Amino acid sequence: MKNIFISIKKKSFYAKVIFLLTSLALMSGRCIFLDQALIMQIQQDGTQAPVAQVGSIATFTIIGRIDCQEDGHKSEQFVISVLAPKSWKLRDNAKVTYITSLYSNPEQELSMSVIPESSLPKNGDGLTWGQKLMTDYGVGPNALSDMEWVSYATDRIWSISNGEKPTYTVYIRTNVGTQNLKAYLGFFANYTGDGIGSNGDYKQVVFSKTPFEVVGGKGITIDYCNNHFNKVQPLAILQDDFVTFTFNGKVYKNDLVAFDEIYLEAVAYDYNGAIISKINEKSDKTLLKRESPYSNILNLTIWPADFFHVPEGMTIDHIEYIFTDKSGTVTITQSDDDHAVSGVEIPAEKQPFQFELLCY
Numbered sequence: 001m002k003n004i005f006i007s008i009k010k011k012s013f014y015a016k017v018i019f020l021l022t023s024l025a026l027m028s029g030r031c032i033f034l035d036q037a038l039i040m041q042i043q044q045d046g047t048q049a050p051v052a053q054v055g056s057i058a059t060f061t062i063i064g065r066i067d068c069q070e071d072g073h074k075s076e077q078f079v080i081s082v083l084a085p086k087s088w089k090l091r092d093n094a095k096v097t098y099i100t101s102l103y104s105n106p107e108q109e110l111s112m113s114v115i116p117e118s119s120l121p122k123n124g125d126g127l128t129w130g131q132k133l134m135t136d137y138g139v140g141p142n143a144l145s146d147m148e149w150v151s152y153a154t155d156r157i158w159s160i161s162n163g164e165k166p167t168y169t170v171y172i173r174t175n176v177g178t179q180n181l182k183a184y185l186g187f188f189a190n191y192t193g194d195g196i197g198s199n200g201d202y203k204q205v206v207f208s209k210t211p212f213e214v215v216g217g218k219g220i221t222i223d224y225c226n227n228h229f230n231k232v233q234p235l236a237i238l239q240d241d242f243v244t245f246t247f248n249g250k251v252y253k254n255d256l257v258a259f260d261e262i263y264l265e266a267v268a269y270d271y272n273g274a275i276i277s278k279i280n281e282k283s284d285k286t287l288l289k290r291e292s293p294y295s296n297i298l299n300l301t302i303w304p305a306d307f308f309h310v311p312e313g314m315t316i317d318h319i320e321y322i323f324t325d326k327s328g329t330v331t332i333t334q335s336d337d338d339h340a341v342s343g344v345e346i347p348a349e350k351q352p353f354q355f356e357l358l359c360y
Helices: 002-027 129-137 335-341
Strands: 030-040 051-053 056-069 073-076 078-085 094-101 111-113 146-156 156-161 169-173 179-183 184-193 206-207 212-215 218-223 230-233 243-248 261-271 275-279 297-302 317-324 353-354
Touching: 002 030, 030 184, 030 206, 056 184, 078 094, 078 129, 078 169, 129 146, 129 184, 146 184, 218 353, 335 353
Parallel strands: 051 212, 179 218
Antiparallel strands: 030 056, 056 169, 073 156, 078 146, 078 184, 094 111, 094 169, 111 146, 179 212, 184 206, 230 243, 243 297, 261 275, 261 317, 317 353
């Protein structure tokens, strides 16, 4: 009988502990919810698609709510951050506004401003908002890293009381630049009093489920979403900048990885399509270096003006290139990449990769 009584007391004690912990979890903190991130745009035919024409203004809409479960939240600024290609220059081009049920007119759009680099997040370990978000979340599901997080804070300061459950809708209107591209976009919600803290209840990040595309521009489409045999970093350079060409031999099955030495063959063209220089020598100048002794990822960093012996007064517009073995018979080209990524049939005459020189 005594053992049963002790057992009942223990169960009662554990039940009280569980109830207490549950109550504390429910009562503590202000929860931020990012319920929807809408990237669809109205097309010319009236339909909607995650597509915008180059040079146009796209509108992205974020819908969410705040469930305030504690007192003391005064003088706060709500923060929204956006992950997008660097070529969009969000910091200069985007206009960000919001509506909220906290305001007397819940339909009136209020302003948000870019958080300056000098204003560091409270829990950012000395990093800027963009640097901290890149450290914590990177570029999400994207394969290319030439993207940036840009953060915006409400110009109006808010106080939210325990029990309040305001809603918010944020509109990000931005020029999508002049490059054909497709990328997954990212959205992050937080507030200045937390400043990217460790408590997940105070922040939320989402990435678009489908890629957003920019179409109608000059040149090939830059695919941020998928892994490819080739990668160029940075994406925006001129001929007097350094640039790194990468062969990712591990991403898809291929014959070139069997060779110890892999080379870059490249042709530089001017704005009229005339050849400035063709480099097909097999030497240390064109030999790609492995990232580690057993890695099938190889890189070559060049200075285009020097690499292609560009004469004074001439300017490189774009570069065509392939990866090859020393004999030049086994190659990886754009055609091979199209086949590996999308199943496109390889033509009899393979097409090279292309890289357009430009400055954001």
